[in-house]
Amino acid sequence: MADKGLAVITGGSSGIGYQLARIAVEEGYPLVICAHGDELEQAAEQLRRLGGTVEALRADLSTGHGVEALWSHLEGREIALFFANAGLALGDPFVAQNWDDIAERIDLNVKQTTSMIHKIGRVMRAQGRGRILVTGSIAGQVPGPYNAVYNATKAYVNGLAWALADEFKENGVTITCLMPGPTDTPIYDKGLEDTVLHDMPKIDAGKVARSGWDAMMEGKVDVVPDPASRLVSLFSGLTPKAITTRLHEVGAKRRT
Ligand SMILES: NC(=O)c1ccc[n+]([C@@H]2O[C@H](COP(=O)([O-])OP(=O)(O)OC[C@H]3O[C@@H](n4cnc5c(N)ncnc54)[C@H](OP(=O)(O)O)[C@@H]3O)[C@@H](O)[C@H]2O)c1
Known part of the structure; x- marks a missing residue:
């Protein structure tokens, strides 16, 4: 099992990240999951009960300190798969949001996600192999009133992954953007x-994770997991912004 190298999943304690962790266990990868909340150890225990070799590292990945803690934990180990998945959304009108909440989203979804991809990119370049899956979003393809900062962070993540998919080819490393x-x-x-x-x-989180996993293993640049989202993704660049903006507003604006 150790021959496979580690699978490392940020935000592996719930949602899409937890489902990716389940697949990693089924596929026989030793696993490190990282999150900062109380559910982490419980998630790790559930994964161990499924037969996995699972290390749980509690760290706040919206901070440089948290990313360094994860990196010290991984130092010197062969990392086969890295999932840059941890992320937070933020609703409400932009000017009603607290600056600290906005800054936390930018720090987690953009700054520290970029820092981790930079670090793992170097590790995998030195290894001469490795696969990265980044959880972007179709939210990054449309204007996001009432989730403005979140959608903008996901536009950044999608764009970063698309560009690096080309650059990393030279190093024997693949990077795939999962856009649920x-x-x-x-x-x-x-x-x-x-x-x-x-x-x-x-959409079921397990199906989304399976779609991302398969795309990563095939070395695809990106994947949108379900047909309805694929339609949104396809037409987002062709539909007038007034329409996509209005549709998002209807979805994201609080009723009260
Ligand atoms: N659900 C959707 O509709 C959807 C669609 C497109 C993209 N996405 C993306 O999918 C990814 C996973 O989200 P999800 O939907 O699966 O939501 P989720 O269940 O809330 O999972 C988020 C994960 O990130 C972790 N996390 C949050 N803040 C963190 C921090 N500061 N440091 C370390 N870990 C942190 C959470 O654990 P702790 O809070 O315990 O730390 C949790 O494990 C995100 O990047 C999200 O933007 C989701």
Whole structure:
């Protein structure tokens, strides 16, 4: 099992990250999952019960200190798969949001995600192999009123991954961008309550993870997991912004 190298999943304690962790266990990868909340150890225990060799590292990945803690933990080890998945959404009108909350999203979704991809890119270049899956979003392809900062962070993540997919080819490393549409995870209970987006039917997180896993293993540049989201993705560049903006506003604006 050790021959396979480690699979490392940020945000592996719930939602899409936890489902990716389940697949990694099924596929026989020794696993490190990282998150900063109380559910981490419980998630690790569930994965061990499924037969996995699982290390749980508690770190706040919106901070440089947290990223360094993860990196010290991984130092000198062969990393086969890295999942840059941890992310936070943020609802409400931009000027009603607290600056600290905005800054935390930018730090986690953009700054420290970039820092980790930079670090793992160097590790995998030295190894001469490795696969990275970045969780972007189709939210990064449309204007996001009432989730403005979140959508903008995901536009950055999508763009970074697309560019690096080309650069990393020279190093024997692949990077794939998983771009889900609305997926059934706890993210909607963290500040997106009382919206159409919160209540609408969503894609199963296990199916989204499987789609991302398969695309990563095939070395694809990106993947949008379900047909409805693929339509949104396809037409987002062709549909007038007035329409996509209005649709997003209806979905994301709180009813009260
Ligand atoms: N659900 C969707 O509709 C959807 C669609 C497109 C893209 N995405 C993206 O998918 C990714 C996973 O989200 P999810 O939907 O699966 O939501 P989730 O269940 O809330 O998972 C988020 C994960 O990130 C971790 N995390 C959050 N803040 C962190 C921090 N400061 N340091 C370390 N870990 C942190 C969480 O654990 P702790 O809070 O315990 O730290 C959790 O494990 C995100 O990047 C999100 O933007 C989601």
